[in-house]
Amino acid sequence: MGAKADRARRALDAMKLLGFSRKQATPVLRRLLKIFNDNWEPIEDECYRALADAILDAQDNNQTPASQQGTEAAQEDLEPHLTTRDNRHSYASAGEDDNETPLVKRPRMGTAEFGHELQHGPWQPTGSAQGALSASPETSCRQNRSLTLAQQAADHGDPSAIGDALILKEPKPEPQINVAQGKACRDARAASDAIDFNIGSSGAGARGGVVNQAQSLDSSLQAIPMRNNGVVSTVQNTQDASSAEVDVASSTNGEVKMSLKCNLDLSKFSINMEDVFKMVEEKCLHSYKVLPPDFSIGKLMSEVCQSVAQLCTMQSDVHSNSGSLHKEAVAPFVKPIACKAAVGINDNGAGGSSVPESSEPCLQNSIVAWDPELANCKRRTTHDVTDISKGEERVRITIVNEFGSETCPPSFFYIPRNLVFQNAYVNISIARIGDEDCCADCSGNCLAASLPCACARATGGDFVYTPEGLVKTAFLDEWTSVNLFPEKHHRFYCKACPLERSKNQASPDPCKGHLVRKFIKECWSKCGCGMQCGNRVIQRGITCKLQVFFTREGKGWGLRTLEDLPKGAFVCEYVGEVLTSSELYERAIENARNGKHMHQVLLDADWGSEGILRDEEALGIDGTFYGNVGRFINHRCYDANLVQIPVEVETPDHHYYHLAFFTTKKVEAFEELTWDYGVDFDDVGGPCKAFRCMCGSRYCRDPRSPSV
Numbered sequence: 227m228g229a230k231a232d233r234a235r236r237a238l239d240a241m242k243l244l245g246f247s248r249k250q251a252t253p254v255l256r257r258l259l260k261i262f263n264d265n266w267e268p269i270e271d272e273c274y275r276a277l278a279d280a281i282l283d284a285q286d287n288n289q290t291p292a293s294q295q296g297t298e299a300a301q302e303d304l305e306p307h308l309t310t311r312d313n314r315h316s317y318a319s320a321g322e323d324d325n326e327t328p329l330v331k332r333p334r335m336g337t338a339e340f341g342h343e344l345q346h347g348p349w350q351p352t353g354s355a356q357g358a359l360s361a362s363p364e365t366s367c368r369q370n371r372s373l374t375l376a377q378q379a380a381d382h383g384d385p386s387a388i389g390d391a392l393i394l395k396e397p398k399p400e401p402q403i404n405v406a407q408g409k410a411c412r413d414a415r416a417a418s419d420a421i422d423f424n425i426g427s428s429g430a431g432a433r434g435g436v437v438n439q440a441q442s443l444d445s446s447l448q449a450i451p452m453r454n455n456g457v458v459s460t461v462q463n464t465q466d467a468s469s470a471e472v473d474v475a476s477s478t479n480g481e482v483k484m485s486l487k488c489n490l491d492l493s494k495f496s497i498n499m500e501d502v503f504k505m506v507e508e509k510c511l512h513s514y515k516v517l518p519p520d521f522s523i524g525k526l527m528s529e530v531c532q533s534v535a536q537l538c539t540m541q542s543d544v545h546s547n548s549g550s551l552h553k554e555a556v557a558p559f560v561k562p563i564a565c566k567a568a569v570g571i572n573d574n575g576a577g578g579s580s581v582p583e584s585s586e587p588c589l590q591n592s593i594v595a596w597d598p599e600l601a602n603c604k605r606r607t608t609h610d611v612t613d614i615s616k617g618e619e620r621v622r623i624t625i626v627n628e629f630g631s632e633t634c635p636p637s638f639f640y641i642p643r644n645l646v647f648q649n650a651y652v653n654i655s656i657a658r659i660g661d662e663d664c665c666a667d668c669s670g671n672c673l674a675a676s677l678p679c680a681c682a683r684a685t686g687g688d689f690v691y692t693p694e695g696l697v698k699t700a701f702l703d704e705w706t707s708v709n710l711f712p713e714k715h716h717r718f719y720c721k722a723c724p725l726e727r728s729k730n731q732a733s734p735d736p737c738k739g740h741l742v743r744k745f746i747k748e749c750w751s752k753c754g755c756g757m758q759c760g761n762r763v764i765q766r767g768i769t770c771k772l773q774v775f776f777t778r779e780g781k782g783w784g785l786r787t788l789e790d791l792p793k794g795a796f797v798c799e800y801v802g803e804v805l806t807s808s809e810l811y812e813r814a815i816e817n818a819r820n821g822k823h824m825h826q827v828l829l830d831a832d833w834g835s836e837g838i839l840r841d842e843e844a845l846g847i848d849g850t851f852y853g854n855v856g857r858f859i860n861h862r863c864y865d866a867n868l869v870q871i872p873v874e875v876e877t878p879d880h881h882y883y884h885l886a887f888f889t890t891k892k893v894e895a896f897e898e899l900t901w902d903y904g905v906d907f908d909d910v911g912g913p914c915k916a917f918r919c920m921c922g923s924r925y926c927r928d929p930r931s932p933s934v
């Protein structure tokens with residue numbers, strides 16, 4: 227087969243995996259070749275991104291690529307190799323011929339046959355068997371979508387709906403925090419002040435109840451009108467825990483209003499709610515990193531009451547030590563929380579929530595949308611908005627929220643390097659690094675040596691990095707291709723899968739498979755070269771200007787670059803606590819229960835190289851409580867501008883490794899940085915659903931996405 231036909235076959239093969247039939251792809255490929263003067267590079271770049279885009283463009287423009295004319299011309303041009311069955315390797319079994327029914331795939335889908343695919347992005351737990359850690363709906367399979375683009379266009383009666391709809395649609399903002407700035411009542415309502423929590427019961431969709439402020443002070447709970455007109459049921463749930471009383475009312479649309487009454491005489495004290503929340507959160511962060519099975523919101527709220535009581539005691543101690551410190555008898559119990567809802571009301575019923583700010587001073591104390599994570603906003607001041615890393619990185623990383631004045635991301639501890647949580651076995655041992663895994667005889671810069679040293683062996687004797695510190699295109703495209711076309715890449719099946727064991731020790735399900743990924747191998751301390759060696763990129767840390775910002779599309783916080791980045795540039799690592807697979811599983815369950823964003827990734831790129839892994843050797847990273855800016859990188863289907871690459875630095879066994887993000891293309895200043903988590907949006911079986919994707923990609927594979 228000629229080189230051209232071979233390249234064409236590979237291109238069409240790739241398009242097939244994206245859901246485009248040969249009939250659709252061939253004429254477009256032919257046109258592109260004409261445009262590029264038979265230069266294949268721009269077509270093959272970024273795993274055929276230009277070709278996929280052009281096919282979609284053709285559909286948008288209603289230039290059916292499968293038109294007779296185009297097809298014939300294309301066949302003519304692209305050699306008989308592509309039209310004769312003999313030469314159609316992978317197509318043959320797929321039943322691909324010119325008369326085939328159009329594929330019913332959406333771009334960038336995985337195989338249904340696996341029923342699962344390991345996810346490499348932050349995942350969520352699920353009880354379904356189709357999860358990365360089957361507790362991981364966000365991770366697992368990329369199942370095929372059931373509509374073709376063509377079908378969708380037809381369904382909407384408008385072919386242009388395919389790609390451009392999302393641009394035309396107003397992005398749906400994600401609720402941030404529902405804090406109505408009801409002013410503190412200064413009317414000595416001391417004994418039974420109420421804090422109202424507005425609880426969304428199921429993810430972003432239910433996060434957002436608008437609470438009628440006029441009702442929030444009622445201590446005796448009545449039917450509470452909620453958004454979408456609907457009080458359907460009222461549940462009285464009173465807990466007598468340390469002088470806290472909790473009332474809960476819920477509606478069928480999933481909104482819940484909770485009212486907490488602290489039976490304390492607060493008239494002598496001046497308790498600042500920010501202090502209370504800070505105290506509660508610190509307690510939770512330190513004690514509940516893995517939340518206990520008996521954890522409940524009721525307990526949490528009673529913790530709030532206890533913290534109020536504790537602060538009263540502390541003040542009372544001060545008073546008794548120095549009478550002069552006694553303040554006015556009537557002090558506000560609840561100080562208005564300064565944090566504002568960052569975005570307006572989202573009326574899509576899926577991610578929206580907002581509480582109108584009160585112009586009435588005493589209608590309520592405060593209303594908090596109880597998203598355990600989002601609701602932390604502003605109450606803790608752990609983040610320095612001028613540098614979220616607090617000096618831990620070489621560059622300052624600022625935080626901005628253009629949609630709210632005083633908001634900041636939920637609290638977590640910033641760490642620039644991974645830390646072991648508890649049981650993970652991370653064996654960093656000089657003795658275990660053999661000669662083949664280091665270059666003790668080198669000096670200076672290994673890239674400048676006449677022959678590549680031992681550290682390049684893992685990548686075929688060629689260093690992955692250019693002298694400018696960029697990943698070379700050939701390598702980069704290979705890694706990107708693993709993400710985009712997982713079906714084409716080797717998958718390993720464990721005999722006894724640690725993930726399945728974590729889910730069910732007694733009778734684990736069979737392994738669902740792990741994608742085998744190549745590693746970058748960097749020089750390290752046992753090497754003779756210096757820290758400025760060109761084969762040490764990620765270990766020098768973040769060097770580009772980054773910013774954490776609040777996304778307008780409803781994805782919460784995100785990360786963007788403040789400077790242009792070339793293709794192949796290192797952005798940051800995904801940093802967090804290193805956990806064993808069972809620790810990850812437990813946390814994932816807890817995080818899902820608490821409605822937290824997911825910040826977990828699995829380090830399974832080399833699980834295939836060994837026999838049975840013990841739990842402490844099967845590792846992952848959780849950035850929920852401790853992490854770096856990598857935890858803010860949002861998901862984008864298919865055409866994300868970052869790819870995650872496993873990097874070996876100090877552990878040749880690859881149980882533990884670094885997960886580094888590199889740009890897949892040139893990224894302009896102020897562009898959001900994204901990576902494809904490999905989310906299975908079709909997995910609806912688990913208790914915890916994947917988020918509703920707001921990535922805005924024309925290849926978005928979430929059927930619930932506004933752009934689909």
Ligand SMILES: C[S@@+](CC[C@H](N)C(=O)[O-])C[C@H]1O[C@@H](n2cnc3c(N)ncnc32)[C@H](O)[C@@H]1O
Nearest residue numbers: 348781782783823824858860861917919920921
């Ligand atoms: C690793 S965190 C990313 C940072 C997160 N946005 C935040 O505010 O902390 C992953 C979570 O972000 C949200 N997210 C990420 N990508 C998204 C997307 N494309 N659409 C909607 N939500 C997204 C989801 O809630 C997901 O569980």
